[in-house]
Amino acid sequence: GENVEQHPSTLSVQEGDSAVIKCTYSDSASNYFPWYKQELGKRPQLIIDIRSNVGEKKDQRIAVTLNKTAKHFSLHITETQPEDSAVYFCAASPPNSNSGYALNFGKGTSLLVTP
Amino acid sequence: EAQVTQNPRYLITVTGKKLTVTCSQNMNHEYMSWYRQDPGLGLRQIYYSMNVEVTDKGDVPEGYKVSRKEKRNFPLILESPSPNQTSLYFCASSLRPPSYNEQFFGPGTRLTVL
Numbered sequence: 001g002e003n004v005e006q007h008p009s010t011l012s013v014q015e016g017d018s019a020v021i022k023c024t025y026s027d028s029a030s031n032y033f034p035w036y037k038q039e040l041g042k043r044p045q046l047i048i049d050i051r052s053n054v055g056e057k058k059d060q061r062i063a064v065t066l067n068k069t070a071k072h073f074s075l076h077i078t079e080t081q082p083e084d085s086a087v088y089f090c091a092a093s094p095p096n097s098n099s100g101y102a103l104n105f106g107k108g109t110s111l112l113v114t115p
Numbered sequence: 116e117a118q119v120t121q122n123p124r125y126l127i128t129v130t131g132k133k134l135t136v137t138c139s140q141n142m143n144h145e146y147m148s149w150y151r152q153d154p155g156l157g158l159r160q161i162y163y164s165m166n167v168e169v170t171d172k173g174d175v176p177e178g179y180k181v182s183r184k185e186k187r188n189f190p191l192i193l194e195s196p197s198p199n200q201t202s203l204y205f206c207a208s209s210l211r212p213p214s215y216n217e218q219f220f221g222p223g224t225r226l227t228v229l
Contacts, residue, residue: 001174006157009155031214032213032214032215034213034217034218042222043205043220043221043222043223044158044205044220045220046217046218049217089157089158093212093213093214094214095214101212101213101214101215102148102160102163102173102174102212102213103160103213103214103218105157105158105159106157107155107156107157108157
């Protein structure tokens with residue numbers, strides 16, 4: 001099955017700096033790559049996603065890039081703010097009906113933005 | 116308001132005492148799933164349901180059961196809970212499988228099994 005590796009597990013940046021979180025996946029058939037943000041004590045929420053026919057997607061301060069050849073994708077947050085502090089999860093979904101088109105999550109990155 | 120609800124939000128129980136965690140969504144979503152979240156392990160899928168009366172195992176189904184008798188409800192059943200099932204549980208739903216549509220998570224249920 002699909003295996004998603006996420007790095008780093010923790011990341012601390014100064015307010016205003018950029019943060020980058022990287023994920024690799026194993027199944028070359030995976031075609032959907034969402035990123036979820038989970039604030040302390042809250043539920044995960046989708047912040048951005050990308051499909052395999054697109055190399056990059058941007059939404060204000062957040063961007064995701066995908067390299068299908070290398071099987072990795074990254075989340076970029078620019079001009080970080082303290083409210084960006086949270087745990088971020090990447091996920092990959094292979095188009096496999098036997099697995100219910102399930103999302104396979106990385107283990108998460110705890111991002112801390114210090115003022 | 117469109118939402119996924121779970122009950123209870125917190126539960127402390129003892130080994131072997133059957134329990135059910137309810138999940139309900141009001142968005143007419145076909146796909147529902149259960150995850151458990153453990154420190155350092157991320158989110159792992161327990162069971163999923165593609166539609167009414169259609170359920171299947173995820174990555175960590177041992178010790179759990181589910182049912183999908185109605186489209187809106189997807190309860191998680193622990194017939195004989197054990198301490199290794201102490202975890203944070205999330206129910207999630209999407210219009211179709213999550214590779215096609217955004218998946219919405221419930222607020223979570225923190226379960227402690229003594």
